Structures are given as C-alpha cells and as structure tokens.
Amino acid sequence: xxxxxxxxxxxxxxxxxxxxxxxxxxxxxxxxxxxxxxxxxxxxxxxxxxxxxxxxxxxxxxxxxxxxxxxxxxxxxxxxxxxxxxxxxxxxxxxxxxxxxxxxxxxxxxxxxxxxxxxxxxxxxxxxxxxxxxxxxxxxxxxxxxxxxxxxxxxxxxxxxxxxxxxxxxxxxxxxxxxxxxxxxxxxxxxxxxxxxxxxxxxxxxxxxxxxxxxxxxxxxxxxxxxxxxxxxxxxxxxxxxxxxxxxxxxxxxxxxxxxxxxxxxxxxxxxxxxxxxxxxxxxxxxxxxxxxxxxxxxxxxxxxxxxxxxxxxxxxxxxxxxxxxxxxxxxxxxxxxxxxxxxxxxxxxxxxxxxxxxxxxxxxxxxxxxxxxxxxxxxxxxxxxxxxxxxxxxxxxxxxxxxxxxxxxxxxxxxxxxxxxxxxxxxxxxxxxxxxxxxxxxxxxxxxxxxxxxxxxxxxxxxxxxxxxxxxxxxxxxxxxxxxxxxxxxxxxxxxxxxxxxxxxxxxxxxxxxxxxxxxxxxxxxxxxxxxxxxxxxxxxxxxxxxxxxxxxxxxxxxxxxxxxxx
RNA sequence: CGGGGCGUGGCGCAGUUUGGUAGCGCGUCUGAUUUGGGAUCAGAAGGCCGCAGGUUCAAAUCCUGUCGCCCCGACCA
Numbered sequence: 001x002x003x004x005x006x007x008x009x010x011x012x013x014x015x016x017x018x019x020x021x022x023x024x025x026x027x028x029x030x031x032x033x034x035x036x037x038x039x040x041x042x043x044x045x046x047x048x049x050x051x052x053x054x055x056x057x058x059x060x061x062x063x064x065x066x067x068x069x070x071x072x073x074x075x076x077x078x079x080x081x082x083x084x085x086x087x088x089x090x091x092x093x094x095x096x097x098x099x100x101x102x103x104x105x106x107x108x109x110x111x112x113x114x115x116x117x118x119x120x121x122x123x124x125x126x127x128x129x130x131x132x133x134x135x136x137x138x139x140x141x142x143x144x145x146x147x148x149x150x151x152x153x154x155x156x157x158x159x160x161x162x163x164x165x166x167x168x169x170x171x172x173x174x175x176x177x178x179x180x181x182x183x184x185x186x187x188x189x190x191x192x193x194x195x196x197x198x199x200x201x202x203x204x205x206x207x208x209x210x211x212x213x214x215x216x217x218x219x220x221x222x223x224x225x226x227x228x229x230x231x232x233x234x235x236x237x238x239x240x241x242x243x244x245x246x247x248x249x250x251x252x253x254x255x256x257x258x259x260x261x262x263x264x265x266x267x268x269x270x271x272x273x274x275x276x277x278x279x280x281x282x283x284x285x286x287x288x289x290x291x292x293x294x295x296x297x298x299x300x301x302x303x304x305x306x307x308x309x310x311x312x313x314x315x316x317x318x319x320x321x322x323x324x325x326x327x328x329x330x331x332x333x334x335x336x337x338x339x340x341x342x343x344x345x346x347x348x349x350x351x352x353x354x355x356x357x358x359x360x361x362x363x364x365x366x367x368x369x370x371x372x373x374x375x376x377x378x379x380x381x382x383x384x385x386x387x388x389x390x391x392x393x394x395x396x397x398x399x400x401x402x403x404x405x406x407x408x409x410x411x412x413x414x415x416x417x418x419x420x421x422x423x424x425x426x427x428x429x430x431x432x433x434x435x436x437x438x439x440x441x442x443x444x445x446x447x448x449x450x451x452x453x454x455x456x457x458x459x460x461x462x463x464x465x466x467x468x469x470x471x472x473x474x475x476x477x478x479x480x481x482x483x484x485x486x487x488x489x490x491x492x493x494x495x496x497x498x499x500x501x502x503x504x505x506x507x508x509x510x511x512x513x514x515x516x517x518x519x520x521x522x523x524x525x526x527x528x529x530x531x532x533x534x535x536x537x538x539x540x541x542x543x544x545x546x547x548x549x550x551x552x553x554x555x556x557x558x559x560x561x562x563x564x565x566x567x568x
Numbered sequence: 569c570g571g572g573g574c575g576u577g578g579c580g581c582a583g584u585u586u587g588g589u590a591g592c593g594c595g596u597c598u599g600a601u602u603u604g605g606g607a608u609c610a611g612a613a614g615g616c617c618g619c620a621g622g623u624u625c626a627a628a629u630c631c632u633g634u635c636g637c638c639c640c641g642a643c644c645a
Contacts, residue, residue, distance in 0.1 A: 009578090010606095011578095011579060011580095011594095011595090012579080012580090012594065012595075012606065013579055013580045013581095013593095013594070013595095014579095014580085015579075015580085016574090016579090016580070016581090016638080017637070017638055019638085019639080034637090036636090036637095037636085037637065037638090143569085143642090144639095144640095144641095146638090146639090262645060263644095263645060264644085264645080280644065280645070281645085282643080282644065282645075283645090284643090293644095295644080297644095299644085300643085300644055301643070301644060303643065316642095316643085317642095317643055317644090317645095320645090323645095330645085331645040332645050333645095334645080358645090385644095459605095475604095477603075477604050478603050478604085479603090480603075481603090509603090509606090510602085510603050510604090510605085510606080510607060511603065511604045511605065512603090512604075512605035512606050512607080513605085513606050513607095514604095514605090514606095515604080515605045515606085516605065516606045517606085519605090520606095528604080530604055531604085532604085
C-alpha cells in the first residue's frame with residue numbers, strides 16, 4: 001500500500017479526551033475515531049489489526065474443534081425472560097422495541113440464543129460434544145465507558161460455547177480451550193498470565209482469566225514466583241501466615257475517648273498503634289438485612305467473597321442513616337463489641353489480640369478487645385482481598401502483585417442455562433439429560449487496545465509482528481531524488497511479490513514527518529533509503545523495538561526481511 | 569445516579585469575571601525556497617462560539633432549558 005493512498009489521519013497533538021496511552025495512541029496514529037461515548041469507528045489500520053487477531057483466534061478455535069457460526073446482535077426479549085436475565089441484567093442491557101411494541105435487546109452476550117438453538121437441534125447423545133463459536137459485536141451500556149476500546153459500549157468479542165454430555169466431557173472441552181487460549185496469546189506476541197478467577201454467581205467450580213500485563217490494567221493479580229500460582233485478587237485465597245498463634249496475653253478492655261477520630265489512619269496517628277492492630281467494621285445490607293463485617297485495619301474487604309459467604313443476591317454498603325438508627329453510632333465509631341447485628345469476621349481477626357475498634361458510641365473506641373471474649377462473630381471466613389506479601393496458598397512463599405488487562409475468560413457453566421432453557425439430550429438409556437455447558441470469551445477489540453497498552457514507547461505504538469497492520473514500511477528520505485524513489489519502488493514490488501505486507505511512504509513529506517509517522521503507527525520493520533547508504537547500494541533496516549540500524553545490500557534486503565519476519 | 573469540568577475553524581486552546589466587529593498555535597490550500605527526525609518565507613481559505621429560548625440598542629460572554637463529551641465517585645468509614 002502506498003502511504004499517499006492510505007487513510008491514516010495522524011494527529012500531532014494528544015486528543016484531550018484520551019486518558020490512557022492506548023486510547024491516545026490509537027487516536028493519534030489514525031486507527032480509530034470516536035462515534036459516540038464508548039463507540040468507535042475503526043479505520044483501515046485498526047481493522048487490519050482486528051482481522052489479524054480474529055484470524056489467530058479463529059485458527060486456534062478451529063484447531064480445537066470449534067465451528068464458527070454467527071448469531072444476531074438483536075435478540076428477542078422472550079428468550080431473556082426464559083433464562084430470567086431480562087430483569088437480572090439491569091441497565092447494562094441496551095433495550096429497544098420494534099414497531100409492534102415487542103421487546104428486544106442488543107446482545108451483551110449470547111448464552112440465551114445459542115442454548116435455544118442447541119435445544120432445538122441437538123437431541124441425542126450422539127450429537128455431543130459440540131463446540132460453537134462466533135466473532136461478533138456485543139453491546140453493554142456501561143455506567144461509564146472509559147479508556148477508549150478498553151471499556152466500550154460496543155465491542156468485538158469471540159465467544160465459544162461448549163456442549164457436553166456430562167462434567168467429564170466439560171472438563172475435556174475446558175482443557176481444550178485453556179490450551180487454545182494459551183496458543184492464541186503466545187501467537188499474539190503479548191506478555192500475559194493465566195489466573196484463577198472468580199466464577200461468581202454463574203456457578204461452576206473452575207474459571208480462568210487471561211490477563212495481558214500492563215501498568216494501567218484494571219485488574220490486580222497476585223502471583224507466586226516460586227510456583228505457578230496466580231490469581232485475580234478477587235479470587236485469591238488468603239491463608240493465614242504460618243506463625244504460631246500468639247500466646248494468650250489478653251488484657252482488660254478499656255474504653256478510650258477519641259474525639260473526631262474517624263478513619264483507621266486517624267486512629268493510627270491518635271493511638272500510636274499500627275493499622276494491623278486495629279479492627280475496622282463495615283456495615284452492609286444483604287438482601288435487606290443489615291450485617292457487620294470486621295477486618296484488620298490495613299485490609300480491604302472483598303465483596304465477592306462476602307457475597308459468597310452470605311449467599312445473598314443483593315449486597316451494598318449501608319448508608320450512615322441506617323447504621324446510626326440501628327447502632328447508635330456513626331461510621332468511624334463502629335465496632336463488634338455489643339453490636340446488635342450479625343458479625344462476619346475475616347480469618348485474620350481471630351489471630352489478633354488486644355486490638356482497637358469502635359465502641360458504638362460517637363467519639364469513643366475500645367482497646368484491648370479480644371474476639372471470643374468480648375464478642376462472638378456469626379461466621380469467621382476469608383473475606384479480604386489478597387495483597388502483595390501474603391503467602392502463596394500453594395507453596396507458602398510470599399506473593400507479588402501485578403496489574404493486568406482481562407482479555408480472555410473461560411468458565412464452566414454447568415447446566416445453568418440448559419436447565420433454564422430446557423436444553424436436553426437423550427442418553428443411551430433413553431433418559432433426558434441436561435446438556436453441560438461451558439463458555440469461553442476473548443475480547444478482540446480489547447486485545448487490540450491491550451496490545452498497544454503493553455507495547456509502546458514515547459514515539460508511538462510498537463506492534464508485535466503477528467498483529468501489525470503492515471509488517472514493513474519503506475521510506476525514501478527524499479522522494480524528489482529519482483534514485484531513492486527507484487530503489488524504494490524496487491524493494492516495494494519485490495516485497496509485495498513475496499507476500500510481505502508493506503507500506504511505501506511515497507508522500508511528498510520531509511524525512512522527519514515520515515519517520516515520526518512510521519514510529520507512531522508502529523510498523524515493526526522500517527527500511528530507509530537515503531543518499532548515504534544508497535551510494536554503497538545499501539538500504540537501512542531498523543526494527544521498531546530496537547535502536548540498531550542495519551545496513552543491508554540492496555539485493556539482500558528482501559531475504560533479510562523475510563528472515564526477520566520468520567524468526568521473530 | 570451523585571460531584572466536578574468542558575463544548576469557540578480538522579486538532580489543541582485563549583477570549584466569558586467587567587456584553588461592544590471572534591483570536592492564537594498546529595493542521596489545510598497556493599507559490600517559492602527547502603529535504604536524514606513533525607522545515608522556512610509569503611499569501612489564502614475555514615467558525616451563525618453545541619442546540620433552543622430569553623434579557624439587551626447590542627450576547628461566545630448574562631439568564632433558563634436542553635443535548636453531548638470528559639474526569640472523579642458510587643466499597644474500606
């Protein structure tokens with residue numbers, strides 16, 4: 001492609017709306033433009049990248065036995081009501097009506113459709129297992145779309161659904177997908193980690209997320225350097241340190257005056273005791289009932305764990321009015337002692353001795369409080385977020401944290417949807433059985449953004465070769481010099497003949513502009529034809545991720561490029 | 569949904585407090601000189617100041633409404 005013909009409107013200045021680097025670069029490099037909040041138009045360069053990602057995904061899905069289909073974006077209300085999610089999905093679902101006032105949704109996901117389809121067409125154990133997938137636009141009316149493609153309201157996703165006879169079959173399908181996903185991210189050329197994830201309310205006992213590592217990632221991962229353990233902090237189990245329980249040295253509980261001290265930090269400053277010897281008390285409303293949660297002062301509650309322990313549908317923090325009514329004290333002076341709501345205690349609190357907590361009276365706290373003696377929790381369970389320095393639940397070594405962008409998620413659905421939508425097959429004994437399902441997603445457009453987020457420098461994007469919009473860009477330094485133009489044209493044609501995806505920057509621009517643009521759009525290999533090297537009948541070859549400039553004999557350039565592409 | 573901010577040529581912004589002929593930089597177009605990291609000079613085009621009302625002799629500026637966009641929050645007391 002000749003640059004003069006290529007539609008890639010680059011910007012010198014950073015668009016003010018873009019917050020993170022991938023968003024800025026994708027706009028600046030002329031890959032996309034915003035159409036509406038969280039909705040983007042992909043320009044030719046981005047579309048090429050998307051197609052490459054899609055193709056890698058497609059090949060690996062096919063290799064794993066998947067068959068591609070294409071389901072509609074627009075989905076009837078009816079099937080969502082059957083699965084019960086028409087009401088459950090809430091405001092995140094785009095809803096619309098047709099002229100007959102019938103309800104539809106723009107599909108945020110496709111379990112309903114595919115299960116209905118399979119229910120209609122699969123009747124016998126002979127028809128299973130079945131792996132069906134699609135690459136399709138999805139729609140979620142996010143509360144707050146942000147970070148460009150990272151959290152859009154329209155996005156492209158690959159979703160595969162597995163249908164099996166039983167749990168054992170599901171295990172096989174799941175492992176196939178796990179393997180295929182690893183192959184995909186290896187081929188994409190991105191640094192990633194597979195982490196154990198929360199399968200949440202969906203049910204099923206196994207779930208993994210595929211995380212592209214990046215500073216700006218929205219997910220925090222804990223991982224062990226010694227063994228393979230890695231998990232989303234939302235899921236990571238928090239074990240207790242191996243140290244012996246403290247010797248019993250319980251002291252008499254004392255009430256202390258703490259005027260105006262509300263936060264844990266206030267109390268650390270005021271009492272001189274570290275946050276790890278304080279207890280914080282959080283009040284939640286779970287399915288309408290007020291509950292208290294206690295944690296060490298330096299820990300964070302994990303709401304997902306709490307929700308799992310409480311077995312509730314609906315969970316949110318209580319407002320101060322509600323709390324004051326029930327507890328005679330406001331936030332900041334709450335504590336477990338004498339509290340008339342059920343207490344859910346984090347594991348660690350049992351280890352604490354003589355800790356400090358609110359006295360359920362404004363401006364007063366207790367110190368030397370002890371669990372068991374001064375109050376008794378309803379349940380003691382793992383309720384907090386994992387942190388760096390926690391011990392690995394597998395091998396006991398300290399854990400580290402790192403941030404990642406969730407680009408893939410696989411989980412076992414079991415029979416949740418097949419039960420709800422009555423998708424069954426007839427087994428060898430003539431009995432109807434629920435089909436056992438799994439569901440496996442990859443955010444295609446998000447993967448594009450994640451790649452930029454991970455691979456960039458001050459000059460622009462650095463595409464991995466496997467997904468670069470073009471592999472090579474040829475820049476004649478001065479397109480008024482016939483010998484340069486001629487040499488550039490020669491290489492351009494030769495590379496095209498070899499099937500290399502190449503841009504010839506034939507624009508009437510100064511060298512600086514062409515270099516800047518080449519760096520910005522992130523083409524992996526750059527061939528420069530300039531007067532100095534051309535005199536020796538050589539071209540300069542530079543890798544985008546490398547400073548080194550190689551002088552290559554004109555006759556060897558094509559082979560050199562082919563070798564480089566092959567070896568990376 | 570709460571809080572904050574912003575809508576002024578394609579992009580980035582100033583002008584709004586104190587109403588009085590709409591500006592700057594980048595980009596675009598023409599010409600010349602240039603040509604190894606976002607050139608220089610000369611000239612030019614391009615904006616009913618988000619939209620709709622209102623106040624006023626006069627509104628980008630004041631008032632009301634509305635739409636859109638961005639940021640923070642909506643969990644750690």
